[in-house]
Amino acid sequence: MNGAGQKPYLGWSSFSQQTLDGGFLTQASMETQSDALRNSGLQQHGFQYINLDSGWQGSFDGNGRPIPNSTTFPDIKAMVDHIHANGQKAGIYWIPGIEQPAVDGNYPILGTPYHTQDIVVKPLTAGNAFGGASPNPYHDKIDFSKPGSHEYIDSVVALFASWGFDFIKLDAVTPGSYSDDLSIDNREDVAAWSNAIAKTGKPIWLTISWQLSKDYLNTWQQYANARRIDDDVECEGRCATLTNWPRIVLRQYDLVGWEKDAGPSVGWNDLDTLDVGDGALDGLSDEEKQSAITIWSMANAPLYLGGDLTKLDAFAKNAFSNDELLAVDQSGHPATQITGGMQPVWLSDAGTGNRYVALFNLNDIPSRVTVRWSDLGFTNVTSMKDLWNRIDLGPSTGSFSTVVLPHGSRLLKVRPQGVVHAAEGQSYEAEAAVLTGNATVYACQACSGGSKVGYIGASATSNAVTFTNVRVDKAGTYRMQVDAMTQGPRALIFSANNGPSTTLNMGGGSFNLPQSTTVSVTLQQGVNSITFYNAGTYAVDLDRIVVSGTGNAVAPESNTYEAEAAILGGTATISGCSFCSGGASIGSFGAGDANTVTFADVTVPHPGIYQLGIEYLTSGPRSFQIAINGNPPIELDLNGSSFESPANTAMPVQLQGGQNRIVFGSSGFAPGLDSITVGPVVTNSNLIGAITGTSGLRDLRFWRMKVSNQGTAPAKDARLNSFTVMPASGDTTCKVLVPLPVPLPLGNISPGGVTTLEIPLAFSPACREDSIFTVHSVFSANNGADVGVLESNSQAK
Numbered sequence: 186m187n188g189a190g191q192k193p194y195l196g197w198s199s200f201s202q203q204t205l206d207g208g209f210l211t212q213a214s215m216e217t218q219s220d221a222l223r224n225s226g227l228q229q230h231g232f233q234y235i236n237l238d239s240g241w242q243g244s245f246d247g248n249g250r251p252i253p254n255s256t257t258f259p260d261i262k263a264m265v266d267h268i269h270a271n272g273q274k275a276g277i278y279w280i281p282g283i284e285q286p287a288v289d290g291n292y293p294i295l296g297t298p299y300h301t302q303d304i305v306v307k308p309l310t311a312g313n314a315f316g317g318a319s320p321n322p323y324h325d326k327i328d329f330s331k332p333g334s335h336e337y338i339d340s341v342v343a344l345f346a347s348w349g350f351d352f353i354k355l356d357a358v359t360p361g362s363y364s365d366d367l368s369i370d371n372r373e374d375v376a377a378w379s380n381a382i383a384k385t386g387k388p389i390w391l392t393i394s395w396q397l398s399k400d401y402l403n404t405w406q407q408y409a410n411a412r413r414i415d416d417d418v419e420c421e422g423r424c425a426t427l428t429n430w431p432r433i434v435l436r437q438y439d440l441v442g443w444e445k446d447a448g449p450s451v452g453w454n455d456l457d458t459l460d461v462g463d464g465a466l467d468g469l470s471d472e473e474k475q476s477a478i479t480i481w482s483m484a485n486a487p488l489y490l491g492g493d494l495t496k497l498d499a500f501a502k503n504a505f506s507n508d509e510l511l512a513v514d515q516s517g518h519p520a521t522q523i524t525g526g527m528q529p530v531w532l533s534d535a536g537t538g539n540r541y542v543a544l545f546n547l548n549d550i551p552s553r554v555t556v557r558w559s560d561l562g563f564t565n566v567t568s569m570k571d572l573w574n575r576i577d578l579g580p581s582t583g584s585f586s587t588v589v590l591p592h593g594s595r596l597l598k599v600r601p602q603g604v605v606h607a608a609e610g611q612s613y614e615a616e617a618a619v620l621t622g623n624a625t626v627y628a629c630q631a632c633s634g635g636s637k638v639g640y641i642g643a644s645a646t647s648n649a650v651t652f653t654n655v656r657v658d659k660a661g662t663y664r665m666q667v668d669a670m671t672q673g674p675r676a677l678i679f680s681a682n683n684g685p686s687t688t689l690n691m692g693g694g695s696f697n698l699p700q701s702t703t704v705s706v707t708l709q710q711g712v713n714s715i716t717f718y719n720a721g722t723y724a725v726d727l728d729r730i731v732v733s734g735t736g737n738a739v740a741p742e743s744n745t746y747e748a749e750a751a752i753l754g755g756t757a758t759i760s761g762c763s764f765c766s767g768g769a770s771i772g773s774f775g776a777g778d779a780n781t782v783t784f785a786d787v788t789v790p791h792p793g794i795y796q797l798g799i800e801y802l803t804s805g806p807r808s809f810q811i812a813i814n815g816n817p818p819i820e821l822d823l824n825g826s827s828f829e830s831p832a833n834t835a836m837p838v839q840l841q842g843g844q845n846r847i848v849f850g851s852s853g854f855a856p857g858l859d860s861i862t863v864g865p866v867v868t869n870s871n872l873i874g875a876i877t878g879t880s881g882l883r884d885l886r887f888w889r890m891k892v893s894n895q896g897t898a899p900a901k902d903a904r905l906n907s908f909t910v911m912p913a914s915g916d917t918t919c920k921v922l923v924p925l926p927v928p929l930p931l932g933n934i935s936p937g938g939v940t941t942l943e944i945p946l947a948f949s950p951a952c953r954e955d956s957i958f959t960v961h962s963v964f965s966a967n968n969g970a971d972v973g974v975l976e977s978n979s980q981a982k
Contacts, residue, residue: 187382187383187389187390188389189352189388189389189390190410190449192515192517193487193488193514194233194352194390194487194489195230195232195233195487195488195489195511195514196232196234196235196274196276196487196489196490197232197234197235197236197489197490197491197494198238198276198458198489198490199214199215199218199236200491201418201419201427201458201491201492202493203238203239203240204419204427205427205466210237210238211258212257212258212260212264215268216264216267217495218235218493218494218495219235219267219273220271221494221495223271223272225494225497227502227505228271228273230511231511231515232505234273234276235275235276236275236276236277236278236352236354237276237277237278238278239278241258241261241278242254243255243256243257243258245284245287245290245292247293248292248293249287249288249293249301250287250344251279251341262348262349265348265350266349274352275349276350276353276390277348277352277353277354278354279341279355280315280324280355280356281312281313281327281357281358281378282324282326282374283301283305283337284323284324285321285322285325288301288302288305288309294336295340295343296336296340297336298333299332303332303333305326305327305328306326306327307328309325310322310326311324311369312324312325312327312371313357313358313371313374314357314359314362314364314369327374329373329377334377335377335380342381342385343385345389346385346387350389351388351389351390352389352391353389353390354392354393354394355375355378355391355394355409356394357394358374358393358395358397359398360372360397360400360401361396361397361694362396363396365400372404375404375409378391379407380408390411391408391409392409392411392455393409393412395415395417396414396694397412397413398672398694398695399442399446399693399698400695400697406446406452409452410452411452411453412452412455413456414440414442414443414455414456415439415457415692418432418433418460419432420432420468424826424827425468425826425827426465426466426467426468426469426826427463427467427492429827429830430468430469430592430833431764431765431830431831432830433469433473433476434592436456436477436480436484437547438690438692438693439674439693439694440454440522441522441525441691441700442692442694442695442698442700443693444484444521444522445519447484447485448485448517448519453485453486454486456481456486458489458491459478459488459489459490460492461474461478462490462492462494462497462500462501462502463497463498464496464498470592470928471500472592472906472965472969473593474500474504475504475573475594476545476594479543479573479596480531480543481514482510482511482596483513483533483541483543485514485516485519485533486514488505488511488514490505507575509598510572510596512535513533513572513596516533516534516535516536516541518535519533520532520541520543521533522702523561523703524704524705525702525703526687526689526741527547527548527552527688527743528544528546528547528548529544529545529547530542530544530545530554530560530561531543531545535598538600539598539599539601540598540599542561542597543594543595543596544556545589545593546594548591548864549833549834550743550796550797550798550835550862551591551796551867551868551963551972551974552588552591552741552742552743552864553586553588553589554587554588554589554595555584555585555587556586556739557739558583558584558605559583560664561601562604562605562607563603564605565581565583565601565603566599566601566602567600567602568599569585569597569600570597571970572596572597572598573968573970578597584739587970588867588868588972589972590963590965591963595969607733608733608734608735610731610732610733610734611655611656611731611732612633612729612730612731613655613730613732614633614634614636614728614729615636615730616634616637617634619650619652619653620650621648621649622647622649623648624638624648625639629670629728630697632668632699632728632729633699633728633729634729637726637727638726638727641677641717641718641719641723641724641725641726642677642718642721642723643722644718644720645720645749649716649718650727651714652716652730653712655681655708655712655713655714655715655730655732656711656712656713657709657710657711657713658736659735659736660709660736661708662738662740663705663707663733663738664703664704664705664706664733664734665705665715665730665731666701666703666731667689667704668700668727668728668730669691669702669726669728670695670699670725670726670728671692671695671726672696674691674763674764675692675768676688676722676725676766677689677691677717677719677725677727678717678719678720678724678750679706679715679716679718680715680718681708681714682709682713682714683714683716685744686746686747686750687745688747688766688860690766690768691725696726705738705739705740706732707740708732708736719767719768720759720767720769721747721759721761721769722767722768722769723768724768742865742867743864744863745766745860745861746863747766747769747859748769748771748782748849748861749769749771750767751783751784752784754774754782755781756774756777756780757771757774757782758771758772758773759771760857762802762829762831762857764829764831765800765802765830765831765859765860766860767860770802770857772802772858774849774850774851774858775809775810775850775851775855776854781848781849781850782849782858783846783847783849784846784847784848784861785844785846786844786846787840787844787863788843788845789840789845789863790842793839793865794840794961795838795839795840795863795864795866796836796837796838796862796863796864796866796961797835797836797837797838797847797863798833798834798835798864799833799834799858799861800831800832800833800860801823801832802827802831802832802856802858802859803827803856803857804826804828807823807824807851807853807854807855808820808821808823808853808855809821809849809855809856810850811847811848812847813838813839813846813848814840814841814847818848819836819911819912821836825856828857835907835909835961836909837911837959837960837961838863839959866976868974869972870973871895871900871971872893872894872895872896872900872934872966872972873895874891874962874974874975875891875893876889876890876960876975876977877890884948885946885947885948887943887944887946888944889941890908890941890943890962890975891939892905892931892942892964892973893934893938893939893940894935894936894939895937896936896971897936899934900933900934900935900938900966901966901967902967902968903931903932903933903934903940903964903966904929904964904966905928905929905931905962906927906963906964907928907961908944908960908962909923909960910946910959910960910961911959911961912952912956912957912959918951919948919951919953919956920948920951920952922946922947923945924945925945931964959976960975960976961974961976962976
C-alpha cells in the first residue's frame with residue numbers, strides 16, 4: 186500500500202534518545218545519527234530509515250500546516266537531503282486532527298475557498314488521544330464530512346513530501362492509545378492520511394501508533410503499513426535506563442493476539458523501538474537483548490534501533506550484520522506461538538521449505554526448554570542450524586532440548602520431515618463451567634459458543650471459573666489451549682485438582698476477539714477439575730479451554746508462585762502492577778515481624794539445592810529477610826530504580842522434598858514482591874565449573890574458580906553470568922559481598938581448555954572460619970547455547 190511496506194523496514198528512531206536527553210532533538214543531531222548509521226556497517230545489511238519523532242514542530246504556516254522550530258530545525262529539507270545523500274530514507278512524526286493554534290488562525294486551506302475553522306467538529310472535541318476535554322481540547326477533531334477537510338490533510342502530507350520525507354508516523358491514534366472506544370475515533374483520519382500519501386505519488390511508509398485496538402483491524406490493515414500494538418517500550422524516566430526486561434517480555438504476551446494478522450498486503454505488527462545498542466544504558470543483559478531481537482524478528486516487526494548510533498556497541502553491530510538473522514525478520518511469514526507460558530515456543534515459515542523455531546526462557550533462573558517436533562506439525566528435522574551462532578547442529582529426531590539462560594532464547598532454522606496432524610482435543614466452554622462470585626457470562630459474537638466469562642479474579646477465594654468435568658483416559662501431562670481476550674496486560678492463574686498454581690500472563694488488543702495460547706497441565710486419570718482465577722487483580726476474559734494429547738506432553742520443571750496469592754501478614758498489601766507477573770505485587774511489608782509474605786506450599790520432588798528466582802520492586806537499596814522451613818532468615822540486599830516494574834535476582838536454597846514454607850520479611854521496609862520461581866539446578870553444557878582453592882585475608886578472600894570446556898568445539902565468548910554466595914550455616918549476621926561486575930568476559934575456551942579466575946569475596950566480621958556457604962554460579966558461551974551451572978553447599982570460608 187502507498188508503494189511501501191512489502192517488507193518490515195530497518196532503521197533508527199529518535200524517540201528513545203529523546204527520553205534521556207531533552208536537548209537531543211535537533212537538525213544537527215539527526216544528521217549526526219544519519220552519518221553514524223552510514224559508518225556503522227549496518228546500512229549495507231538493510232538499515233536505512235532515520236526517523237524524526239515528536240518535538241520538531243514550532244508553529245504553522247499560512248495554510249495552517251505544521252512547520253519546524255526554526256531554532257532546532259533551521260532547514261528541514263536540507264536535513265532530509267543530507268539523509269538521502271547518505272543513501273537513507275527519512276521519517277517524520279505527526280498526529281491526527283488539527284492543533285488549536287492552526288484553528289485559531291483560521292488559515293485558508295491550500296487550493297480551496299475553505300478555512301481551518303470550517304473543518305473542525307463544533308463544539309470543539311478531542312481529535313486524538315492527546316486531546317483534552319471540551320471546550321478546549323487543543324488537539325481538535327476534524328469533521329471529514331465537511332468540504333476542505335480532506336484537502337487540508339492532503340496539503341499537510343504534500344508539505345512533508347516536498348521536504349522529501351519517505352515515512353510518516355501518525356501517533357495517538359484511536360481506538361487505541363488508551364482510548365479504546367469510539368469516543369474519539371481516528372479511523373477516518375487514518376484513511377485520509379493514507380489517501381493523501383497516495384496522491385503524492387511517492388512510496389511513503391505510514392505507521393500508526395500506539396497500542397491500537399484490534400477490534401478495528403480491517404481499517405488498520407487497509408490503510409497503514411504498520412500499527413503499533415504495544416505501549417511505549419521506553420521507561421521515560423520511570424526507571425534508570427532506556428528500557429527494561431518487563432517492557433520487553435510484555436511484547437511476547439501482546440503479540441499472541443495479533444500473530445495471524447500481519448503480512449505484506451495487510452501491514453506489519455510494530456513492537457516499538459529495539460533499544461539494544463547502547464550497552465548497559467539499554468537496561469538489558471545481552472541474553473535479554475538477544476531475546477528481544479529474536480521475538481521482533483519472528484514477528485516480522487520493523488527493526489529500528491533507539492539510543493545514540495554514535496555509541497553503537499559491538500553486540501548490536503554483530504547481531505544486525507548477521508544476514509541469516511535478519512532474514513527471519515524479512516521472511517514475510519510472521520510466527521505463531523505453539524506453546525505459551527514461561528517457556529514459549531514460536532514457529533514461522535522461512536519460505537524455502539525450512540522453518541524458524543524460537544525457544545524462550547522467561548524465568549529468572551536457567552531452565553530447560555524442550556520442543557517436540559510433533560507439536561510443530563512434523564516428525565523429525567533433517568537439518569538444524571543455530572542462527573545466532575551460525576552453526577549447523579545436524580539432524581534431530583523427536584524433540585530438541587536445551588538449557589536456556591534466564592530471559593534467554595535459542596533461534597533455529599530447521600528442515601522438517603514428515604507430517605503430524607494435531608489431535609482433536611476436548612473443548613470445555615467457560616460459560617458452562619462453575620462460576621463463583623462476580624464471574625459473569627457475557628455475549629461474545631466471535632467466541633466459541635457465542636459467550637465468554639468476565640469479571641474473573643481480584644479475589645483469592647472467589648470470582649473464579651472451575652471446569653469440573655475435564656476427563657482424560659490416563660494420568661499424565663496434557664496440552665491445554667486457553668482461549669481468552671484482553672486489552673493490554675492481564676493474567677490468569679490456574680490450578681488442576683487443587684494442586685500447584687500456574688500463572689498465564691497474557692496481553693492483546695481486544696476484549697471481543699479471543700486469542701489462543703497453549704500450556705501444559707498435569708491431570709489424573711478420569712475426571713479432573715481446573716480452576717481459573719487471579720488473587721490480585723482482574724484477569725482476562727475467558728472463552729474456553731481445549732485439552733488434547735495422550736498424557737506425554739512436556740511439563741515445565743520449575744514453578745512460579747505469585748506473591749498476591751501467598752499468605753499476607755500484618756501490613757502487607759496487594760497493589761496492581763501492569764508489568765508484574767500476575768498483574769499485581771505486594772508492598773508495605775517488613776519493618777515488623779508480623780508484616781510478612783508467606784509461601785506456605787512450595788513443592789519440590791526431592792530434597793536438595795534448588796534455584797530461587799525473585800522478582801522485586803524498589804527504587805534504592807532495600808533488603809529481604811528470607812526464612813525457609815523455620816530456619817533462621819537469610820538477608821538478601823537488593824537495589825533497583827523502579828517501583829513500577831520488577832527487577833530480578835536468583836539465589837540457591839536448600840529445600841526438603843515435598844512441601845516447603847518460605848517467608849519474606851525485613852527489618853526495615855522490604856522491597857515490593859512480585860513473585861518467586863523455584864526450579865532444579867539444570868545444565869547440559871560442556872562447560873564445567875569448580876572452586877579449586879582460596880587465598881587472601883580473613884575477611885577479604887579470593888576463591889579460585891576454574892571453567893573447563895569438555896566439549897569438542899570452542900566455547901566462544903564465554904562469560905561468567907552470575908556468582909552468588911549465601912551462608913548455609915544459619916548465621917543471619919554473616920554477609921558475603923561479591924564485588925565482581927557481571928557478566929564477566931572469559932574469552933574463548935578451546936576444546937579441553939581451562940580458564941581460571943579469582944573471585945573476590947568480602948565477608949562481614951560475623952562470618953566464622955568454619956562457616957559453610959552455598960555457591961551458585963552461572964556461566965555460558967556461544968550466545969547462551971552452552972549454559973553451565975555450579976551449585977555447591979560445602980564450601981568453607
